[in-house]
Amino acid sequence: MVEGDKEHKANKDAGRRATLVLVSKYPTPGSSKTRLIPALGEALAAQLAMAMLQDLLQRFSIEDPAGEFRKVFVYAPPSAGPSVNKMLKDLGLDKTWDAEPVSSGTPLRESGLTTILEAALASARSRERDGAVIFVGMDTPELPWSEVVAARSSAEKDGKAYICPVA
Template sequence: MPPSHRLLLFLRYPQPGQTKTRLIPALGAVGAAQLQRQMAEYLLAKLDHPAWQLQIHFTGASLRDMQSWLGSGYAYKPQIEGNLGEKLWSGFQSTFAEENPALSSQNRVVAVGADCPDLSVRHIRQAFEHLDYDDVVLGPALDGGYYLIGLRQSCLPSKSFSSSPTSSALPPDSLSQKSLFTDISWSTSAVLRQTLESAKALDLSTAQLETLADIDRPSDLAIWHRLQTDAYQANPKHSSNSLSTDRVYFS
């Protein structure tokens, strides 16, 4: 894949009490933060691949804190203030703004979080392949949301990409495309449906990957424990190199 393919990994620093809050009643604040740390490190190790350029879009800590945690060998960008949709839109804006507009037909950006441990390089490859033919690609989550969204630059107006991509001031002709991210009831089972409806209203073609599960609630923890068990059984001596085997227990 050409370097015009970028993967944005949205991460929150694992500060106890500030992350995985829906799991705090089951795991406690420290346990929920530990889970966030393990999942982020696991996905980063899996998805850091030479086929695309990886950027870490972070919140909840300083750049220095992030580099101390994950290393200085990654490209980091702070997330803007706002809800998830505003953060995603800003991420796409700022990334496309860095690309050569003359190559807009080739530029592809895919964004993911750290909530879906079954996400793999195969899914990212498939997403970029879909963007050769479709404007938007989505990875549906079992809870009605999505674990991945990708766009190709040619589906968005060129005036959307300014020298100040984090600004909330947008040109009029980009406001309709922003509805992919703003007219959404975030953290509900309607997210995927509403996103597909927005894309249809904008006359954007869409593709979907296979449905996977996010880890957001106590009932989802079995997914993470299954991955830990599988990794250990596959290679008891070296499983910790690819997946932390430190258990996160219920409090």
């Protein structure tokens, strides 16, 4: 076991498990990937958004088979709850991901992103006390798992924010 792994294991054992928060609107025709609607149409744009979302949910579950991260899907609008829960169950991810609606009760577009992230951070802190919290948007379908791990390591080591570089 390398030194960083020992430190991470000690943090996890002390109730400091990292939390991965995926933030997204639940994809629906007419409100998803709206800039792509002129080229793709409402239905196809929503299908693309759903594919990106489901890919991240599945991939991040596979990349973390030991459950070292608590995984939270923060979605808007809150009324999408039944659809979100069905999607997670259909994907076999309902035991892997916790689904939480945006706390402000308004659509993501109308909520300040800062407010949404602050509420998600408070929720994560209420469950995992001092563990690192990593935020990811659903528009990152090619984000390597190594960047999520690097973000956790940076936060646990230095207590600082980590921003994934854009290629």
